Amino acid sequence: MIRLTLFFVLILLSCSSEGEDPMPMDNTLPVFSMESITVDEGNQDKSIFVSLRLSKSWTKPVSVVLKSVDGTAVAGEDFEAVRDEVIEFAVGSRQENLRINLLADEQWEEDEAFTVEIVSISEATASNNTVSIIIENDDILGQFDLPGGYSTPDEYVGMNLIWRDEFDGTELDQSKWTYEIGNGASGWGNNELQYYTSENTIMYEGNLVIQARDEFFAGFNYTSSRIITENKFEFTHGRVDIRAVLPEGQGIWPAFWMLGENIRSVGWPRCGEIDIMEIVGHEPGKLHGTVHYSDPNGNRIMAGHSISLPNNAKFSSAYHVFSIVWEEDSIKWFLDDQQFHSVSRQSVGNQNPYPFNDPFFFIFNTAVGGNWPGSPDSTTSFPQNMIIDYIRVFQED
Numbered sequence: 001m002i003r004l005t006l007f008f009v010l011i012l013l014s015c016s017s018e019g020e021d022p023m024p025m026d027n028t029l030p031v032f033s034m035e036s037i038t039v040d041e042g043n044q045d046k047s048i049f050v051s052l053r054l055s056k057s058w059t060k061p062v063s064v065v066l067k068s069v070d071g072t073a074v075a076g077e078d079f080e081a082v083r084d085e086v087i088e089f090a091v092g093s094r095q096e097n098l099r100i101n102l103l104a105d106e107q108w109e110e111d112e113a114f115t116v117e118i119v120s121i122s123e124a125t126a127s128n129n130t131v132s133i134i135i136e137n138d139d140i141l142g143q144f145d146l147p148g149g150y151s152t153p154d155e156y157v158g159m160n161l162i163w164r165d166e167f168d169g170t171e172l173d174q175s176k177w178t179y180e181i182g183n184g185a186s187g188w189g190n191n192e193l194q195y196y197t198s199e200n201t202i203m204y205e206g207n208l209v210i211q212a213r214d215e216f217f218a219g220f221n222y223t224s225s226r227i228i229t230e231n232k233f234e235f236t237h238g239r240v241d242i243r244a245v246l247p248e249g250q251g252i253w254p255a256f257w258m259l260g261e262n263i264r265s266v267g268w269p270r271c272g273e274i275d276i277m278e279i280v281g282h283e284p285g286k287l288h289g290t291v292h293y294s295d296p297n298g299n300r301i302m303a304g305h306s307i308s309l310p311n312n313a314k315f316s317s318a319y320h321v322f323s324i325v326w327e328e329d330s331i332k333w334f335l336d337d338q339q340f341h342s343v344s345r346q347s348v349g350n351q352n353p354y355p356f357n358d359p360f361f362f363i364f365n366t367a368v369g370g371n372w373p374g375s376p377d378s379t380t381s382f383p384q385n386m387i388i389d390y391i392r393v394f395q396e397d
Contacts, residue, residue, distance in 0.1 A: 031055040032064055032124040034098075034116065038134040041078075042104045049097040050116060050131065054089055058123060062089035065119040066098055073112035073135050078103055084119055102135065111136045144204055144385060149319025150336040152241045152392075159394040163233055166390045167208040172201050177227040180365075183220060192253075193222050193369030193376075200225035207387050212252060212366045214382035222376075226365035234261045234359040238395040240276060242322045246315035247384035251376030252281030253367040254386045256322060258360040269293055269300045272355030274331060277322040280373040281384070284314040287322070289333035289341040295352050303348065305333070305341035319389060328357060364388065 068082035075081035260271030273292035290304030333341040
């Protein structure tokens with residue numbers, strides 16, 4: 001009986017294995033993959049690691065050649081370039097890492113990114129040829145380099161200091177200033193591209209910073225700030241000193257200027273406009289001082305003059321003081337106490353209305369784009385900062 005049972009078992013085993021092939025071998029190449037990563041920039045140089053994987057171990061070494069490609073993050077400024085880096089997976093290995101060195105700074109900037117791409121690969125296929133490395137800015141928004149530069153006294157013989165803002169608080173003094181929000185009518189009449197917000201003003205170590213940023217907000221591609229003293233401080237005649245460091249770059253348009261307080265009733269240009277300081281950012285060392293007014297029919301007339309810093313210097317490199325001495329029937333413009341422009345009732349033309357003996361208010365802003373400066377381009381860096389140390393107004397005793 002035992003022999004018979006064994007006989008049937010052997011028959012069954014023989015039948016069950018008859019006609020079956022051996023277990024097939026998997027000869028398909030492993031799949032190589034990389035992972036995109038997001039990292040904080042930090043305030044010190046550091047290394048990050050991009051994870052590299054094979055879908056399975058392999059019987060031969062796998063070789064991958066990788067390189068970095070600049071994006072908004074640039075090799076040499078934000079990270080050390082990866083140039084044809086060879087990564088070898090040993091036989092049986094499935095995990096390797098690509099080391100990349102990040103270069104830190106303490107200046108606020110937008111988040112940036114670059115890519116890592118496959119140059120060549122052997123003994124594997126690739127599931128993705130490119131991955132992104134995103135560097136998130138973690139610097140404090142209000143950290144800025146404050147250079148030296150020119151300054152003026154806080155008193156003059158025969159004059160009284162009647163109004164000032166030294167920007168020493170932690171917030172903008174809204175008993176003196178009002179934020180103007182939005183893009184105005186037709187880009188504030190100049191086809192400007194920014195949306196003004198209150199978030200773009202920063203108080204930093206006794207300075208007011210108006211920051212223009214490359215960011216999408218409320219349907220616009222840029223943001224900045226614009227503040228005015230209308231209905232809070234308006235005056236007629238005196239000396240104005242404004243100490244500041246200016247932004248630069250194609251499409252950047254900072255200004256310290258004044259409008260007649262009757263603009264709501266008579267309109268512009270009949271109200272008059274006094275531009276204490278304007279620059280267009282593609283000419284970062286050239287200052288413009290101008291008045292705008294009208295003929296009897298309300299047509300705009302302007303009278304301006306410019307001055308350039310010596311030796312190709314830029315207003316972004318140091319503090320300068322922008323001043324006017326505004327008197328009955330005349331206005332004089334000064335850069336660091338050196339006069340460079342003047343207008344008078346006579347030069348304006350006695351046939352034209354002269355609005356410059358009436359009260360005016362201040363406007364500080366940095367525009368992005370517009371009819372005069374043009375639009376930003378690939379050469380324009382953001383953010384751009386207008387740093388204002390003080391504004392002081394003096395009148396004769």
